[in-house]
Amino acid sequence: MNFDDKVPIYYQIKTVIYDRIIAGELAPGEKLPAVRQLAVSLTVNVNTVQRALREMIEEGVVTSxxxxxxxxxxxxxxxxxLRQDLITRNLKQLYERLHRLNIDDQEIINELVTYIERRARQNESNGKN
Amino acid sequence: MNFDDKVPIYYQIKTVIYDRIIAGELAPGEKLPAVRQLAVSLTVNVNTVQRALREMIEEGVVTSxxxxxxxxxxxxxxxxxLRQDLITRNLKQLYERLHRLNIDDQEIINELVTYIERRARQNESNGKN
DNA sequence: TATAGTGTAATAGGAAGCTAATACACTAGG
DNA sequence: CCTAGTGTATTAGCTTCCTATTACACTATA
Structure with a gap:
């Protein structure tokens, strides 16, 4: 995987698994890949995977x-x-960061809309080739 | 200061200083607080401040x-x-995260608008009291 | 020229995160 | 009962980050 070296790996593993659960790719009750399997596919040590799992178990999202x-x-x-908290936390993060840069509410929305439009255009032109 | 224990402190210091520069609170050519002063006000060691400064100097944002x-x-x-990169990076981060949660473009915008409205209402009712 | 204010460097020690390796505990199925 | 597949625990060693401390280098100014 592609880890950000500024954040602990175990924490990023937790993040991607939570994302997959929230997205429904891992359904309620579904079995996760075996820890050793996860370790291999993430190119990471078993203990690191276990550290992530430990927290997910403590938080009641995973049972072991x-x-x-x-x-x-x-x-x-x-x-x-989990889904709601995560969405809110991410919106809050963006909002407060841009606010600190002296960007007001309306501008924040405009920036996001522009970003998404630009992105859509780029996907389109990539699709053509 | 209020540091996130998941990210190196020196990196967070760099972030807040960049934010203040971009927001215009620190003008071009303006003198930064002395390293020892910064260390005290951030409740952090001088070497940690220096580590942040080193990178800002390397990136040409600060001269020493x-x-x-x-x-x-x-x-x-x-x-x-710097400002543009930072804005784009943060929008990208939000966008890709929510996308991974199976939230489409229009929903992402709606979520942000709702968040900002809710926030405005809360500020209002706080102001009343 | 002395002194206060500034940046810079270097060392030592501790804490957290990661890896590697080994061992143990439990379950399911032949 | 044995074995393969699974989770869990422990130890040792390495790296990064952070702190504390001391020292040095340069600038401005009284």
Missing amino acids: QRGRGNFVTTDTNVIET | QRGRGNFVTTDTNVIET
Whole structure:
């Protein structure tokens, strides 16, 4: 994987797994890949994967069954809460950062719209070739 | 200061100083606070401040004059580039994250607008009391 | 020219994160 | 019962970040 060297790897692993759960790619109750398998596919040590799992288990998003595997919680409320928190946290992060740069509310929205439009155009022209 | 324990402190210091430069609170050519002063006000070691400054100097945003102080570059192009990069980087970060959560373009914009509106309402009701 | 204010460098020590390696505990299935 | 697949724990060693401390280099000015 492509890790940001400014953030602990175990934390980034937690992030990508949470993202997959929230996106529905890992359904409630579904079995996660085995820790050793995850370690290989992420090119990372088993202990690092375990560190990420430990926190996900503590937070009730994953349940662990020794000898069987790790499973996504079946409690959809937990997942929905996670989803909302994550969205809000990311919006807040963008908002406060741009605000510190003296960019006001309307400008922040404009910047995002422009960014998305530019991106759409670029995808389009890439698709043509 | 209030540091995020997931990101190196020196990197966060760089961030806040860049933000102040971009926001215009630190004008081109202006003298930065002395390293020892910064260390005290950030409750951090001088070497940590120096580490942040070293990178800002390497990137041409700050110039250093031994015995005199550190100064914001007078090259406004550098600052403008910094500003644009920073905005784009943050928009990209939000966009790609929400996209990974299966939220499409229009929804991303809606989420941001809603967030800003909610925030405005809360500020208003706080102001009343 | 002395002194206060500034940047810079270097050392030592501690904490956190990561890797590597090994071992142990439990489950499912032949 | 044995074995393969799984989670968990422990130890040792390395690197990065941070702190504390001391020292040195340069500038401005009284």
